[in-house]
Amino acid sequence: MTYIRPNFRHPESLRNDAGYSIKHYEGALSTLCAGCGHDSISAAIIKSCFDLNLAPHKIAKISGIGCSSKTPTYFLGKAHGFNSVHGRMPSVTTGANMANKDLLYLGVSGDGDTASIGMGQFAHVVRRNLNMVYIVMNNGCYGLTKGQDSATADQGSVSKKGVPSVFDSIDLCQMALQLGAGLVARCFSGDKKQLIPIIKAAIQHQGFAFIDVISPCVTFNNTPQSTKGYEWVREHMEATGTIDFIPDRTEITLDYPAGSSRTVTLHDGSELHLQKSSADYDLSNRKAAMQQIETVKEQQKILTGLIYHNDTKLDTHGKINTVDTPLNALTQDELCPGSEVLAALNAKLR
Template sequence: MTYFAKPRLLRPDTPRNSLGYTRRDYEGAISTLCAGCGHDSISAAVVQACFDLEIEPHRVAKLSGIGCSSKTPDYFLGNSHGFNTTHGRMPSVLTGAALANRDLLYLGVSGDGDSASIGIGQFAHAMRRGVNMTYIVENNGVYGLTKGQFSATADKGSKSKRGVVNNDTPIDLVALALQLGASYVARSFSGDKEQLIPLIKGAMRHRGPAFIDVISPCVTFNNHAGST
């Protein structure tokens, strides 16, 4: 796929917040995700939320695990702190960073495979311990990097492109977060920026564990009639 670099020059009337930053100052590298991926819409929502909140990028520490979702922190807040952890272990690394430096705003980005499967224990204890963070799961129900196997959040009865039917009951991360004591819990859709941006802004202003489950359809493996 061919990507075009963003022009360096800005129009004189480009909107700026009170810090003098433009939206470009909150962006990152060019995305290498599939064209039309809902995760890119989530990245754009994070950019807009931080621009609106007038957050200095260097005050943010963004952490992720492994998966398509965990690639996205490279696509926003290019001038912030960042660390890409091992599969499912983002919450523990974020917890350690937050203990070492309480002055930063912590943004954890994960996926349904990263948080609901291999990392479900890490997710549960981060919620239970009340870690001060914004935790976003970009939920598409598949393992996109490993060719579309069902994740633990995939709907029962959904079919894969290969015709395999998912017979397992899905894990509801929102219900789990509520049960474990998260104090800000929401679910949204990657294509609904009017809903998603305010939710991200609310999460980043919140003190305590803020969790947002964002349904983000996979345009490569869940783009067929059998997928729910």
């Protein structure tokens, strides 16, 4: 059958330092519409995990409902996976993370799955600073139900149906900033040079990392009047700068043109180098990041790139002071220490 990916790979195909070939990070062939931006995001995830030498079995990919939430089938076929109900991906990820914090949690969602039915879930997973990568594949419409406007469709934006959206849009990056995310970025699915380093940085970030990826729907929302279409996005991007991800295991050699630059050191020692090409602002200043988004929006453009980074906050496990051993690895004696310990605990609550 044509939707089955062939198993053959050249025996001398490139392998990363962990001994894996790119095949170990692939999934099934995509059944999304030809040209869908979501497939470009899947390819960026595959490339990022390969370059970072991640063991596929140490990754958990979790999604909700929608075109975006189908994509985990198309990448990391050897990883753990869970397709949850509509808008509930953050709860499932939280539960899994509480049980085993040693896995990398990669949450994939859509603008409907996050900004509409899953808004409450999104808000609380951000404020708890769960250690995960949260990627929204944002196309401004409901692709599975014939292209109705979603909550991220900009006011006045025109989809294939030809009727401009009459409501103000929800800016998920601004929400993530306001709620306390440690890393916030926005990318365009058609710009892999920007997207791949951002995904790598998000993976290495300790805490909640949010990436809003503008991913045009080629079937329902790719008209010249749509602010989520390829044509409009390419002509209206305002990037924070060019980005390079430098793993801590390699010698760092840089050759940047004159201008403002910033180095973001991640928790594992890796570095993200940002060469500013627009008005400079402090990436660790949440207020400045919010202001920059608004400034670019007033110019009828989309701010892309790394928008905010702060690695000083404790993640969920740090906030609630969980044990070092993952909960699913604790023994029966450790989980049930006896009636005397329970009695002492109850006494403290009286």
